Amino acid sequence: MGMAYVSRSRKKMWLHKVVFLPMFIFLCLSSLSCAARQPPASRQKLQVHKHLKRLNKTPVKSIQSPDGDMIDCVHISHQPAFDHPFLKDHKIQMRPYYHPEGLYDKNKVNTESKERENTIKQLWHASGTCPEDTIPIRRTKEEDVLRASSVKRYGKKRHTSIPMNRNIPKSADPDLVNESGHQHAIAYVEGDRYYGAKATMNVWEPKIQQPNEFSLSQMWILGGSFGEDLNSIEAGWQVSPDLYGDNNTRLFTYWTSDAYQATGCYNLLCSGFIQINNNIAMGASISPVSAYRNSQYDISILIWKDQKEGNWWMQFGDGYVLGYWPSFLFSYLADSASMIEWGGEVVNSEPDGQHTSTQMGSGRFPEEGFGKASYFKNIQVVDKANGLKSPKDIGTFTEQSNCYDVQTGRNSDWGHYFYYGGPGRNPNCP
Ligand SMILES: *[C@@H]1O[C@H](CO)[C@@H](O)[C@H](O)[C@H]1NC(C)=O
Numbered sequence: 502m503g504m505a506y507v508s509r510s511r512k513k514m515w516l517h518k519v520v521f522l523p524m525f526i527f528l529c530l531s532s533l534s535c536a537a538r539q540p541p542a543s544r545q546k547l548q549v550h551k552h553l554k555r556l557n558k559t560p561v562k563s564i565q566s567p568d569g570d571m572i573d574c575v576h577i578s579h580q581p582a583f584d585h586p587f588l589k590d591h592k593i594q595m596r597p598y599y600h601p602e603g604l605y606d607k608n609k610v611n612t613e614s615k616e617r618e619n620t621i622k623q624l625w626h627a628s629g630t631c632p633e634d635t636i637p638i639r640r641t642k643e644e645d646v647l648r649a650s651s652v653k654r655y656g657k658k659r660h661t662s663i664p665m666n667r668n669i670p671k672s673a674d675p676d677l678v679n680e681s682g683h684q685h686a687i688a689y690v691e692g693d694r695y696y697g698a699k700a701t702m703n704v705w706e707p708k709i710q711q712p713n714e715f716s717l718s719q720m721w722i723l724g725g726s727f728g729e730d731l732n733s734i735e736a737g738w739q740v741s742p743d744l745y746g747d748n749n750t751r752l753f754t755y756w757t758s759d760a761y762q763a764t765g766c767y768n769l770l771c772s773g774f775i776q777i778n779n780n781i782a783m784g785a786s787i788s789p790v791s792a793y794r795n796s797q798y799d800i801s802i803l804i805w806k807d808q809k810e811g812n813w814w815m816q817f818g819d820g821y822v823l824g825y826w827p828s829f830l831f832s833y834l835a836d837s838a839s840m841i842e843w844g845g846e847v848v849n850s851e852p853d854g855q856h857t858s859t860q861m862g863s864g865r866f867p868e869e870g871f872g873k874a875s876y877f878k879n880i881q882v883v884d885k886a887n888g889l890k891s892p893k894d895i896g897t898f899t900e901q902s903n904c905y906d907v908q909t910g911r912n913s914d915w916g917h918y919f920y921y922g923g924p925g926r927n928p929n930c931p
């Protein structure tokens with residue numbers, strides 16, 4: 502085995518010298534800017550600029566947001582999705598064929614949340630609106646890309662952020678739990694075929710101890726195994742200094758079809774999601790956010806599969822249909838999801854060898870309840886018959902309940918709900 506390997510690699514070296522080296526020199530001589538002769542710093546700069554050019558499409562109009570973001574109103578047919586070779590001749594679907602049934606049932610819960618949602622906005626709305634036939638895109642700045650470990654990894658979660666193995670036996674494996682340093686406090690359902698999920702979650706601005714850490718609250722629509730082929734569609738709010746350069750709470754989405762390896766990204770930072778809405782920018786700051794013992798602000802997110810076309814749609818609040826992930830992006834999710842999760846996730850990079858003090862949710866434990874702890878309420882799933890239903894047999898999971906915890910409940914106003922979160926480092930979580 503060893504021998505064969507050596508001789509093969511020797512052969513490769515020889516091939517390299519004879520064929521590739523002269524070719525390389527030739528390319529160098531014939532090209533004005535020879536990448537190989539540039540110092541690494543300016544080569545990286547070139548790469549960054551190329552990437553920015555790919556991401557930032559020529560806008561019809563630009564809006565300067567008070568938080569420093571530039572929101573570009575890009576013509577709907579020029580959005581990043583259409584860089585995807587499979588979407589070259591794609592005809593944009595301007596609305597879903599079906600919403601899940603039961604979504605607009607007149608009941609107390611819905612009208613109540615409608616009133617509250619009307620007051621929650623994205624910060625950039627203070628400075629203008631995007632015209633029809635455009636979509637708002639948060640412009641990527643050079644420094645955004647430079648904060649990433651590489652141009653290629655910009656806008657992607659780390660491989661190790663596999664949501665965790667939520668199958669209880671494996672998650673009890675210490676290596677798996679502590680390997681990634683990601684900590685969760687979630688509720689989940691599994692064991693059925695799911696065609697969507699919905700929840701209303703209150704929004705906070707958790708403190709982040711280190712810029713390389715984040716805190717997010719989201720739902721996961723999952724298919725496949727937690728190994729190499731996990732399919733995931735995710736949406737919620739997050740604070741991520743590395744991704745955005747500040748501590749603001751932002752609306753985000755994520756997708757992957759290979760367990761966070763080569764495919765997928767946050768928001769519109771790669772081609773995949775097709776946006777149709779001109780009001781909501783992915784990755785833009787949400788304002789206002791909830792305050793301890795004070796006003797509570799929440800957002801509703803619905804993700805569902807249009808069972809006619811197969812696309813996965815996302816709706817924000819009661820009226821904003823944002824767009825869809827085409828079915829072909831996925832393997833397992835091309836059919837249905839096998840697991841849904843709702844809850845919080847933080848990165849614990851163990852600064853100073855101690856548990857991080859990065860907060861999850863409001864930074865308070867579930868016991869504190871309304872006005873203090875963070876919650877998900879009216880959690881529902883979409884079944885095969887396209888109906889929004891209360892989930893059966895909700896499980897919960899957390900790696901270290903002394904750091905971040907979760908508690909489920911049910912009542913007539915909130916349906917299935919749970920409180921979750923915590924402060925991270927504390928005397929019981931050293
Ligand atoms: C993970 O690490 C923490 C401290 O770093 C430790 O307290 C905990 O027991 C570990 N979890 C498991 C399951 O080994």
Ligand SMILES: *[C@@H]1O[C@H](CO)[C@@H](O)[C@H](O)[C@H]1NC(C)=O
Nearest residue numbers: 708709710711742746747748
């Ligand atoms: C974000 O918050 C941390 C502390 O939680 C602070 O040290 C840092 O300066 C803040 N970053 C920005 C860009 O405001």
